[in-house]
Amino acid sequence: MKKQKLLSVVLLLVMTMMFATVPNHAAEKAESTLQFIMVMGPEKALDNVRDTFTAESKKISSQISYTTSVAKGKEYDTLSIDGKIIHDGTAMSFQAEGMLQVVTLDDKREMISVPLFGIIEMPTGKEDIIVGYDRVGSDEAITISFNSPKIQSVLAFGTSVMDENLFKEYNQKLETLAQAEDEKVNLQDIDTMSTTQNSSSWSLLDQAYSNFEYAGDTTTGVYGKIYRETTENELRIDVRAYTDNVNTVMDNNNPYHVETYLRSVETSINFDKGHCDGTSPSESQDGSYVLWESVFSDVLGHYGIPTGVLSYIFNSTRGGIFVDEDMYGPSIKVQGNTSGSLDADPDYVNTFYGVNPNTSNQTSGTFTVEAIYRVCASYPQVGFTSYYSTVSDTESFSTSW
Numbered sequence: 001m002k003k004q005k006l007l008s009v010v011l012l013l014v015m016t017m018m019f020a021t022v023p024n025h026a027a028e029k030a031e032s033t034l035q036f037i038m039v040m041g042p043e044k045a046l047d048n049v050r051d052t053f054t055a056e057s058k059k060i061s062s063q064i065s066y067t068t069s070v071a072k073g074k075e076y077d078t079l080s081i082d083g084k085i086i087h088d089g090t091a092m093s094f095q096a097e098g099m100l101q102v103v104t105l106d107d108k109r110e111m112i113s114v115p116l117f118g119i120i121e122m123p124t125g126k127e128d129i130i131v132g133y134d135r136v137g138s139d140e141a142i143t144i145s146f147n148s149p150k151i152q153s154v155l156a157f158g159t160s161v162m163d164e165n166l167f168k169e170y171n172q173k174l175e176t177l178a179q180a181e182d183e184k185v186n187l188q189d190i191d192t193m194s195t196t197q198n199s200s201s202w203s204l205l206d207q208a209y210s211n212f213e214y215a216g217d218t219t220t221g222v223y224g225k226i227y228r229e230t231t232e233n234e235l236r237i238d239v240r241a242y243t244d245n246v247n248t249v250m251d252n253n254n255p256y257h258v259e260t261y262l263r264s265v266e267t268s269i270n271f272d273k274g275h276c277d278g279t280s281p282s283e284s285q286d287g288s289y290v291l292w293e294s295v296f297s298d299v300l301g302h303y304g305i306p307t308g309v310l311s312y313i314f315n316s317t318r319g320g321i322f323v324d325e326d327m328y329g330p331s332i333k334v335q336g337n338t339s340g341s342l343d344a345d346p347d348y349v350n351t352f353y354g355v356n357p358n359t360s361n362q363t364s365g366t367f368t369v370e371a372i373y374r375v376c377a378s379y380p381q382v383g384f385t386s387y388y389s390t391v392s393d394t395e396s397f398s399t400s401w
Helices: 003-013 043-059 164-184 243-253 292-302
Strands: 017-021 033-040 062-071 078-087 090-099 102-104 110-122 125-136 139-146 154-157 202-214 217-229 234-241 257-273 275-280 287-291 318-324 331-336 349-356 362-379 383-400
Touching: 078 110, 078 125, 090 125, 102 164, 110 164, 125 383, 139 383, 154 383, 164 362, 164 383, 202 243, 202 362, 202 383, 217 243, 217 362, 217 383, 234 257, 234 362, 243 257, 243 362, 257 275, 257 349, 257 383, 292 349
Parallel strands: 017 062
Antiparallel strands: 017 033, 033 154, 062 078, 078 090, 090 110, 102 110, 110 125, 125 139, 139 154, 202 217, 217 234, 234 349, 257 331, 257 362, 275 349, 287 318, 318 331, 362 383
16 A cells, blocks of 8 residues: 555544543543544644645544453453544444553552554555553553554544553552462473473574664664574474664654654564474463563574573563464564563564474464564654654565474
8 A cells, every 4th residue: 555545545534533441450430531632743644644634634524433352361450452443434343442441540540551453444455553551540542553664653632641650650569469360370380392401403594674763764663583493393493573763763863752662572484484383482372471581492492592681671570471372373572571570682572383294294374573662752733742653564484304
């Protein structure tokens, strides 16, 4: 899709009023109304948006309605949003979901500040979105980021429900809750993929990288490498982020920028020859209440890879490891428990995929590395807010065993 076409479609969203049903345990109020406040992003990316928005706002109003629901899980609860945007008679449905993290603040109010990942059905096709959902007590604010390198505009609804101090308190409370869960975890309950002990015969197949760009300034945003194990049918993908560099780009080009954090890193494979027969970390370790160091120390030690960098990478004791062991499209995501609790630069997070080659003993497909950053800023129109920016790259690989 061309950038100009995508920009015009985004304008269908920008003059909205939102009516929401919120999670029952998060607040008693059943409905809330949020006005569209502004479009955030680099000036060059906003020029056409602002011009068209001014004309559109004189003629057409829009609204969006959505409901939220909470699905209880063994390790964590999932917050889902399901709704529809109606603009000038055109309806665009969307769905998004993510891990729910609720804390009780010192003043007894409940607070939520999470990313929800989903898809919106636009007239021009499906687009990936990240909904930044913030709620403090009965007040809420939302940002909608388009998970596309073709456009960097972010839609902001509602004035900020927090300031920087409240944001820090939220993260501190999450950390306290995570530490309290440590006592409930069996450190011996580790299930890694079967392989040769201390195997170190890895051969590089290919590399992938992508830039983070803002206002014409660029820096590497994510970098990854895929290896094959020469004696076993296994692939390894290493991924790292560049949070310090991204912070520098934002500081240099956005006067309202406060801080950018690494939210998650992810690796995935799409097989066209052969398929996946297991991952490490495994699907049994999927969940929010995972002791990173116990899992990854076991995994890396099993593969003969040094584990000394773990305490640096995982500043927090906990975080989410989300695993999809789909035979033809497996993925592993490592997510920070709090903003700033994941640090994958300059060291790599290592993920492992078992492989069942085809009948000709061949394996091929594409692999993807991804980093998601949480950008915090304080705009005069909105106040302290945050949104999510994704950097990813996909490359091909092929090997035989």
